[in-house]
Amino acid sequence: MYVHIDCNSYFASCEIATRPGLEGKPVVVANDDGNGTGVILALSAEAKALGLKRGIPLFKVRDKLKADGVVVCKADHYKYRSISENIMQCVLEQGIVQDFVQYSVDEFFGTLPVEEPAEVRRYVTMVKDLIWEQNHIPVGCGCSQTYTLAKVATHFAKHYRGYRGVCVLTPDKRERALSLLKVGDVWGVGRQNRRHLEGAGIVTALDLANAGQEMVSRLLNTAGMRTWNELRGIPAVTLSNHERQKSISHSHSFPVMITDREGLASELRSFVSRCATTLRRQGSLCSMVTVFVNTNRYRDDLPQYNNGVSVRLAKPTADTTELLHTVGNMLDQIYRKGYQYKRAGVILGGIVSDEGHQLDLFTVEADERRRRLMEVADGINRRFGRNSVAFGI
DNA sequence: TCTGGGGTCCTAGGACCC
């Protein structure tokens, strides 16, 4: 029996759990404090009831937020990650769920060694209650024969009060449940594939499950075939372990457009410093760097320019000073005078473990003093907060 | 005035090998 656990309105729930006085109030979390360029990322149930939606730019609803007394919180991703780790930890210690893995910051998968629906329900309710008691985060739980069907079950757990947050989707109820679910709400069916499927008359999840293999493989790719199997109760999805990220990126849309090279360079330096910190935290080195810049795509009155460049490094590194230097050179390749830049970012790729990586022909001994400098800087920032020390350029 | 940020996987086509 596969189990899926999904935190409700996660970012908003984290704020309510950690800031006194927010309970029962309409709360939205935005990637900004509400004065700049943010959009709504998450909403409490009370905020949803006001008709607010995820993805709306704050400036469009500024008056409504004020009139309805909505609390706007700035997203704190460090907080959300740390609460997520606590949830992970408490479920692992409880020991009911097996093969427990984190799928995203607010979702978890696992298995249960029991099959009988009432018993499954009892176990999963214990897990749900434990998460609430220890973290004050409400969750929805779904159980079924495959990961995808477990996510379908979670959908029902969240949308029908009668389930009280736990839905066990047994084979005899599978068809009925799938007939009530739009095909676009199935895990793995995005906007593009939904259009293809609907064009072929496949509208509900049940239509997809009952479609012929040939038709499905023509309309979707191999990932789509896995989804098709899972909907029919045949496990086909394997969760890769994400112990080490394969790419690390930071990017940002600027509240005020930037025109000069130095302005962009300064942003990119801060992005790459943060990437390098993450890189070292997970014990990795990167061997590829990508830098990109974009103008404002919403302003058709302004000339548009979007460009990016990637370089492969001679040897993998996690050294901030080295990456700062690289990024500066890369910006020179793509920076053009005369544009108003709205967004820029850095992506580190080609990530390898920092032990036993391939040295190139010309590598002398690694610079021990530089490595220790990074270690000390990371240590200070861990202890006294991010950006307590940074690289002056 | 103001429109997010961070990921993974798959595939087609090109470059290269013998």
Next chain:
DNA sequence: TCTGGGGTCCTAGGACCC
């Protein structure tokens, strides 16, 4: 007229996820 055949690896772009 006729222009080999069988591979691997890498990358960019597009699909998906949260």
